[in-house]
Amino acid sequence: SQQGEEDPQALSIQEGENATMNCSYKTSINNLQWYRQNSGRGLVHLILIRSNEREKHSGRLRVTLDTSKKSSSLLITASRAADTASYFCATHNFGNEKLTFGTGTRLTIIP
Amino acid sequence: EAEVAQSPRYKITEKSQAVAFWCDPISGHATLYWYRQILGQGPELLVQFQDESVVDDSQLPKDRFSAERLKGVDSTLKIQPAELGDSAMYLCASSWAMASGYEQYFGPGTRLTVT
DSSP states (O other): OOOOEEEOSEEEEETTSOEEEEEEOSSOEEEEEEEEEOTTSOEEEEEEEETTOSEEEETTEEEEEETTTTEEEEEEOSOOGGGOEEEEEEEEETTSOOEEEOOOEEEEEEO | OOOOEEEOSEEEEOTTOOEEEEEEOOTTOOEEEEEEEOTTSOOEEEEEEETTEEEEOTTSOTTTEEEEOTTSSOEEEEESSOOGGGOEEEEEEEESOSSTTOOOEEOOOEEEEEO
16 A cells, blocks of 8 residues: 655656655654656665654755654755656655555656 | 666566566665556555565465565565566565665566566
């Protein structure tokens, strides 16, 4: 079963603009991770944010976490054509040692 | 940079046939995962190994799916017999340990089409 729901399901923006995608989840988490998947390929880990953290940065990526609202957001600044991909949030829940993935946001960057 | 290897990359099989997928994790990674990803959805865990032991196979359809990691290194996922609904991407991933702070490294996947 899917733990997270990403919003929007699909997003198209012009190159250079910022892209924001959101993730909501249902149960208490240990950490939340974001992954990128290029078409027909495996997933690549982008960033991990722990439940006691509120914001984290990595290059052009900024992730926020609001555990009271059970939600996270991923911001990609100054988007590039190479950012075109599907983005998934995944939660690591208390009580088990597995990741549960959301449904994904399909991001298209228009050159 | 070390990568997770999977083969084959693509597999077309007829329903009721047997099919097998192979995964070689990054050297030294104790934990290995098999996921199934249906088009348009996120990956769903099928089975998780810690070394050679299964630690979670609650979502594995055990009447037709089996997985093994005999020497705690590479792993094989088998489906017998394949059904039309098994058409999906099968992803293998590995991590240093089960603990929650470790990221997972994914292979390129095997795209299965059952006709």
